[in-house]
Amino acid sequence: MEIEKLREEIFEEFSLIKNLSELEAFRVKYLGKKGLLTSYLKELKNLPLEERKSLGRELNELKEKLEELLKQKEREILFQEEDRELEIDLTLTGKKRDLGNLHPLTQVIEELSQIFIRLGFEVVTGPEIESDYYNFTALNIPEWHPARDMQATFYLKNGALLRTHTSPMQIRAMLERTPPLRIIAPGKVYRCDADIRHSPMFHQIEGLMVDEEVSFSDLKGILTYFAQETFGEKTKVRFRPSYFPFTEPSLEMDIGCVICETKGCRVCGGSGWLEILGAGMVHPEVFKAVNYDISKWQGFAFGLGIERVAMIKYEIEDIRLFFENHFLFLNSFK
Numbered sequence: 139m140e141i142e143k144l145r146e147e148i149f150e151e152f153s154l155i156k157n158l159s160e161l162e163a164f165r166v167k168y169l170g171k172k173g174l175l176t177s178y179l180k181e182l183k184n185l186p187l188e189e190r191k192s193l194g195r196e197l198n199e200l201k202e203k204l205e206e207l208l209k210q211k212e213r214e215i216l217f218q219e220e221d222r223e224l225e226i227d228l229t230l231t232g233k234k235r236d237l238g239n240l241h242p243l244t245q246v247i248e249e250l251s252q253i254f255i256r257l258g259f260e261v262v263t264g265p266e267i268e269s270d271y272y273n274f275t276a277l278n279i280p281e282w283h284p285a286r287d288m289q290a291t292f293y294l295k296n297g298a299l300l301r302t303h304t305s306p307m308q309i310r311a312m313l314e315r316t317p318p319l320r321i322i323a324p325g326k327v328y329r330c331d332a333d334i335r336h337s338p339m340f341h342q343i344e345g346l347m348v349d350e351e352v353s354f355s356d357l358k359g360i361l362t363y364f365a366q367e368t369f370g371e372k373t374k375v376r377f378r379p380s381y382f383p384f385t386e387p388s389l390e391m392d393i394g395c396v397i398c399e400t401k402g403c404r405v406c407g408g409s410g411w412l413e414i415l416g417a418g419m420v421h422p423e424v425f426k427a428v429n430y431d432i433s434k435w436q437g438f439a440f441g442l443g444i445e446r447v448a449m450i451k452y453e454i455e456d457i458r459l460f461f462e463n464h465f466l467f468l469n470s471f472k
C-alpha cells in the first residue's frame with residue numbers, strides 16, 4: 139500500500155467537504171468502525187514486524203491529523219452557517235414606522251399652560267363628576283338662579299353632575315391652598331348641547347389668581363399677554379362688560395379676527411372679532427364660601443374654551459372633527 143498516495147487522496151477528498159453531512163460521511167468512510175483507516179490499522183497485525191512498525195506510525199499519524207482537521211472543519215462550517223443567518227441585506231428597503239403625535243387639543247392645552255406657567259401659575263386638575271355645591275352654589279349660583287339654565291347640565295342619578303365648567307376648580311384650589319395663589323386648571327367639561335360649534339364634552343382652562351393687591355388691570359394685562367402669545371404679537375384684543383355670578387365686575391374678551399384682521403369676514407360672522415373667554419374679579423360671595431378674608435384678599439378668574447382657541451388657531455370649522463379621531467385629521471398636527 140502506498141501511504142503517500144492514500145494520504146493525497148484523503149486530503150483531496152477532505153478539501154471538497156462543504157457541509158456537516160458531507161463531513162460526517164467522510165468521517166464514517168475513513169475513521170468509522172468499518173472505515174478505511176480503521177481497517178488498515180486492524181490489518182497491521184498480519185504484517186511483518188518492521189513494516190508493521192513504520193506503517194503503523196504513519197497510519198496513526200494520518201489518523202490523528204485527520205481527526206484534528208475534522209474538528210477544525212466542523213467548527214468552520216458551524217460559524218459559516220451562523221454568519222449566513224445573521225447576514226443583513228443593506229440594499230433592501232426598510233420598514234418605516236410612523237411616530238404618533240399628541241392630539242391637537244392636548245397640544246393646545248400644553249401650549250397655553252406653558253404661557254401661564256411662565257407667569258407663575260401652577261397647573262392643577264380635579265374631578266369631572268362634581269357636586270352641585272362646587273359647580274354652582276359655592277360659585278354664587280344658588281338653586282333658584284337663572285344662570286343654572288345657561289349651562290344645560292347632565293345630572294347623575296345620585297344627585298351629582300358632570301361639571302359644566304372648570305370654575306369649581308376655583309373653589310377646590312382655594313380650599314386646598316392658602317393665598318396668595320396662582321393656578322390654572324385645564325380639563326373636560328360637559329353640557330347638553332351638540333352642533334358644529336358645540337360638543338357635549340369639551341375642554342376649558344380655568345385661571346385664578348388671589349393676592350393682596352390684584353387689580354382689574356392685572357387681569358387685562360395678563361389676558362392680553364396670553365392672547366398675543368397664543369395668536370401672535372400683533373393680535374388685537376377687546377374687552378366687553380359681561381355677567382357671571384362668580385365675578386364682579388365681569389368681562390368677555392374678544393380677539394381681532396385672525397383671518398380678516400377686524401375687517402369682517404365669514405369666520406368672524408362679519409363682526410371682525412372673535413369671542414375667546416370670560417373673566418372677572420372674584421366675587422366676594424365666592425371668597426366667603428371658602429372663608430377667605432374679603433378685606434385682605436383680591437383676585438381675578440378667567441375661563442376659556444380650548445376647542446375655540448384650537449378652531450381659531452387652525453381654522454377648523456367643525457368642532458366634531460376633534461372627537462371623530464380621523465387618521466388624516468390627527469396626522470395633520472404633527
Ligand code: PHE
Nearest residue numbers: 303305382416417439440441
Ligand atoms: N365658567 C365660565 C363659563 O364657563 C367662564 C368664566 C370663568 C367666567 C371664570 C369668569 C371667570 O362660561
